[in-house]
Amino acid sequence: MARFNRIQVALTMERTGLVPLFYHSDVETAKQVLQACYKGGARILEFTNRGDYAHEVFRELNLFAAKELPEMILGVGSVTDAGAASLYMQLGANFVVTPVLREDIAVVCNRRKVLWAAGCATLTEIARAEELGAEIVKAFPGDTLGPTFVKAIKGPCPWTSIMPTGGVSPTVENLTAWFDAGVTCVGMGSKLITKNILKEGNYRALEEKVKNTLQLIEKIRNEKVG
Numbered sequence: 001m002a003r004f005n006r007i008q009v010a011l012t013m014e015r016t017g018l019v020p021l022f023y024h025s026d027v028e029t030a031k032q033v034l035q036a037c038y039k040g041g042a043r044i045l046e047f048t049n050r051g052d053y054a055h056e057v058f059r060e061l062n063l064f065a066a067k068e069l070p071e072m073i074l075g076v077g078s079v080t081d082a083g084a085a086s087l088y089m090q091l092g093a094n095f096v097v098t099p100v101l102r103e104d105i106a107v108v109c110n111r112r113k114v115l116w117a118a119g120c121a122t123l124t125e126i127a128r129a130e131e132l133g134a135e136i137v138k139a140f141p142g143d144t145l146g147p148t149f150v151k152a153i154k155g156p157c158p159w160t161s162i163m164p165t166g167g168v169s170p171t172v173e174n175l176t177a178w179f180d181a182g183v184t185c186v187g188m189g190s191k192l193i194t195k196n197i198l199k200e201g202n203y204r205a206l207e208e209k210v211k212n213t214l215q216l217i218e219k220i221r222n223e224k225v226g
Contacts, residue, residue, distance in 0.1 A: 002094045003066060004073045006115035009095045010135040010161070012044050012073055013185045017217040019163065020210065021046035021077055021097075022193045025053075027060045029201075033193060034061060036203040038069045040210025046077040046097055046187065055087055062092045075115075077165075077187075082108045089114055097165075097187075099140055101125045106132040117163060121145060123153055126160060136161040136184060143167025147181035154182040163187055170213040172220075179220050188213070 004012075013019060020037050022045075024030045030047070037045055047058050058076060065072045075095035076088040082104035085096045089112055096109050099119040109116035110133050118129040119140035129137050139145050142164035150162050164178060165187030178186055192213065197206050 002089065002092060002112070002114050004094045006095070006113055006135060009044065009073055009075070009115040013136060013163065014161070016041070016043055016214060017179070017185045017221065018042060018210075018214055019044050019046055019165075019185055019187045020192055021048055021165070021187050021189045023048040023050040023054065023078075024198065025051050025057060027057050029198065030057055030061050031064050032201070032203045033198070033206065034065060034072065034074070035069065036206040037193075037210050038072050040207040041214045042210050043071050044073040044075070044095075046075050046095075048077040048189075049079055049084060049088070055091060058088060058093070059091045066092070079105065081105070085109060085116070097138055099138075101129055103132060106134070119165075123157070126153060126157070126162075130160065136163055138162075138187065139164040139183075141166040142187075147177040147183075150178070150181040150183055158182075165189070170209065170216065172216065175213075175216055176220050179217065180224060186217075 020042050062074050065074050073094045076093045077097035079085050079096050079098050085105045086108050095115040097117045098105055101118040117136050117138045119138045120126045126137050139162050143166045161184040163185050168186045168188045169191040
């Protein structure tokens with residue numbers, strides 16, 4: 001059962017502005033990544049459902065988070081059917097992210113009041129996801145849609161909360177473009193948790209990178225308000 005309800009998840013996404021995401025087949029490596037992100041200030045993380053037996057890694061990771069990282073909200077991404085969503089919720093997933101809009105996933109997540117974020121690439125998909133109860137929608141693929149897509153959506157639909165994934169990097173220019181366009185938060189994968197960091201096991205560098213990214217997001221938001 002999820003330790004955090006959908007409102008807590010949505011508020012944490014909005015408050016921090018950053019959802020790190022990654023996949024790794026090795027449990028111990030995954031724990032080190034999760035802990036480094038936590039030490040860097042992240043309080044939410046998406047473990048992507050990419051490899052064989054990924055759910056087994058997720059189970060160990062979620063048990064670790066519950067014991068050692070009490071404020072960490074761990075969810076799952078790259079979920080493409082209701083069966084997978086149900087499996088991960090049995091393992092305590094606090095939110096479910098999909099690359100596509102699937103109504104069967106909406107039904108099983110809503111039944112357990114678990115936040116789900118559907119991958120959408122059109123306003124029609126976004127509207128349907130919101131009608132199905134989505135608190136936040138995932139603009140995907142972000143590198144194709146770009147900040148101009150978000151700005152265009154926010155015009156007629158200012159109530160829509162958008163999280164782009166793909167095409168997001170921890171630079172001033174990139175993050176400024178996204179947040180100026182009106183995103184609620186950003187999902188960031190390989191540009192944040194890089195192959196070199198994983199290869200070298202430099203988790204201290206990851207901690208600093210997460211910390212700096214969160215500070216940069218806060219600075220951009222403050223400047224926008226000002």
